Amino acid sequence: MKPTRVLGFESSCDETGVALVEVAGDAPPRLLAQALHSQIAMHQAYGGVVPELASRDHVRRVLPLAREVLSQAGLTLRDVDLVAYTQGPGLAGALLVGAGVAVSLAAALDLPALPIHHLEGHLLSPFLSADPPEFPFVALLVSGGHTQLMRVDDVGAYEILGETIDDAAGEAFDKSAKLLGLPYPGGPHLARLAEFGNPEAFDLPRPLLHSGKPDFSFAGLKTAVLTQVKKIGDSPCEQTRADLAAATQAAIVDVLVKKSLLALKETGLKRLVVAGGVGANARLREALNAACAKRGVRVHYPELALCTDNGAMIAMAAALRVQRGLAGEGALRRDGGFEV
Ligand code: KG4
Ligand code: ZN
Numbered sequence: 430m431k432p433t434r435v436l437g438f439e440s441s442c443d444e445t446g447v448a449l450v451e452v453a454g455d456a457p458p459r460l461l462a463q464a465l466h467s468q469i470a471m472h473q474a475y476g477g478v479v480p481e482l483a484s485r486d487h488v489r490r491v492l493p494l495a496r497e498v499l500s501q502a503g504l505t506l507r508d509v510d511l512v513a514y515t516q517g518p519g520l521a522g523a524l525l526v527g528a529g530v531a532v533s534l535a536a537a538l539d540l541p542a543l544p545i546h547h548l549e550g551h552l553l554s555p556f557l558s559a560d561p562p563e564f565p566f567v568a569l570l571v572s573g574g575h576t577q578l579m580r581v582d583d584v585g586a587y588e589i590l591g592e593t594i595d596d597a598a599g600e601a602f603d604k605s606a607k608l609l610g611l612p613y614p615g616g617p618h619l620a621r622l623a624e625f626g627n628p629e630a631f632d633l634p635r636p637l638l639h640s641g642k643p644d645f646s647f648a649g650l651k652t653a654v655l656t657q658v659k660k661i662g663d664s665p666c667e668q669t670r671a672d673l674a675a676a677t678q679a680a681i682v683d684v685l686v687k688k689s690l691l692a693l694k695e696t697g698l699k700r701l702v703v704a705g706g707v708g709a710n711a712r713l714r715e716a717l718n719a720a721c722a723k724r725g726v727r728v729h730y731p732e733l734a735l736c737t738d739n740g741a742m743i744a745m746a747a748a749l750r751v752q753r754g755l756a757g758e759g760a761l762r763r764d765g766g767f768e769v
Contacts, residue, residue, distance in 0.1 A: 430454050433510045433751055434461070436498070436534070437744025438491065440527030441519025441547050442573075443468040443478045445490040446740030447498045449509070450748045458748035460557055462501035463741045464494040469614065477613050484522035491530050498740075506538060511756075513747030516544030518574065543747045543756055548575060550742035551704040553584065554731035557745050562702050562729040567692045571685060571713075572705030573599035573614070578643045578692040581702070584749045590692045591643030598681055598707045601647035605654040605677045609670055619674045620710055626668070626675030631657055633680040635687075643692040650680055678712055686716045693726055701728045709736035 432453035439446035448463035468486050472478050499505055514531035517524055528544070535542035552568050555561060567590070568579045576593040596604070599616055606615020611622065633653050636646040654677055661669050689701060701721060707713065708730055721728045735741060750756045 435511045435513050435744045435747045436509045437513040437740050438527040438531045439515045439738055439740045439743045440487040440523050441515045443483055444738040445487050447494040448740035448744040449498050449502050450744035452748040452752050460741055462498045464497040465739050466490040473612055480520045487523055487526035511541050513543040513545050513743055515547045515743050545743050545746045550746045553746045554704050554735050554742040555702050555729045557741055558732055566700035566702050567698050568702045569689045570705050571598040571707035576645050580696050584753055585755050593645040595646050595648035601650055601681050604651045608654050608658045622671050623675040623678040626671030628675040628679035630672035631676035633676050635680050635684050643688045682713045682716050686720050699726050703730050706737040709733055
């Protein structure tokens with residue numbers, strides 16, 4: 430059977446990602462090549478993503494990255510059968526760069542263009558690992574913009590069990606990190622600082638921990654961190670900052686673990702998939718692994734490098750959709766679609 434080769438583009442925020450995935454019959458799709466350019470260094474001076482700069486940088490990077498991916502795979506544009514791109518959610522200008530390039534390439538090559546939901550990309554990113562999950566499973570999606578628990582029966586068959594009513598888990602990491610004077614994006618910096626801190630040195634709230642529902646709230650935690658930052662003053666010692674970082678991380682991890690266990694209990698499922706940038710957090714992985722091992726639940730993660738935004742997850746989501754014939758109907762229109 431002739432394989433379908435999917436060229437995927439991600440440009441929703443501050444990473445330009447391009448990847449090529451091949452799918453044939455029922456076999457697991459294979460990642461042939463990928464390339465990524467992170468804009469983190471560019472935005473760091475501003476303490477966060479500057480949308481206008483992000484869009485312009487995507488324009489600069491996207492075609493060279495596509496060329497790099499094809500050359501890594503020893504292929505040319507003529508070998509591509511379908512072009513996929515992140516449809517949203519994300520920064521409108523940044524999304525339009527990936528969508529514009531993907532739809533134009535598809536038009537020029539007379540190929541279909543397939544828009545992919547960014548969160549579906551994250552959700553299906555563990556299928557790029559050597560040990561992909563089987564359906565059905567519970568998914569904990571923890572990114573900079575979203576925190577959701579989902580029941581996943583198959584590609585495209587998703588039921589939201591609970592989500593955040595205010596900030597996302599990544600946002601809680603990032604905003605707390607900023608309060609601690611750490612650079613953008615704060616999550617990984619806070620995690621590093623927390624390594625030599627004592628999580629019990631500060632008593633921080635775990636909002637909605639006992640709500641009995643798989644929902645989340647992180648805004649109150651940020652406020653509590655702000656109160657502590659004011660208390661410790663302008664020049665706290667390094668150990669105090671590390672302690673506050675560790676306490677913040679512990680509060681977020683406790684809530685994520687407890688709610689994941691609740692969703693597993695509610696659904697009776699024995700598999701958990703963790704995806705999105707916060708899924709890279711080592712303490713979260715440790716705590717989930719320990720709690721799930723006790724309950725006979727298997728936990729799947731994307732490879733560390735594929736937790737944050739990348740093109741491979743978009744190409745993979747498209748390949749899994751193609752494999753199930755889900756790419757028909759509208760989504761596979763030859764004129765693509767510009768729903769951002
Ligand atoms: O999934 P992602 O790359 O982008 C969105 O779709 O939002 O997630 C980025 C988020 C940021 O909030 C970042 O601080 C967080 O993931 N993050 C981490 C870690 N690595 C990335 N948070 C905690 N610990 C980490 N190691
Ligand atoms: Zn993302």
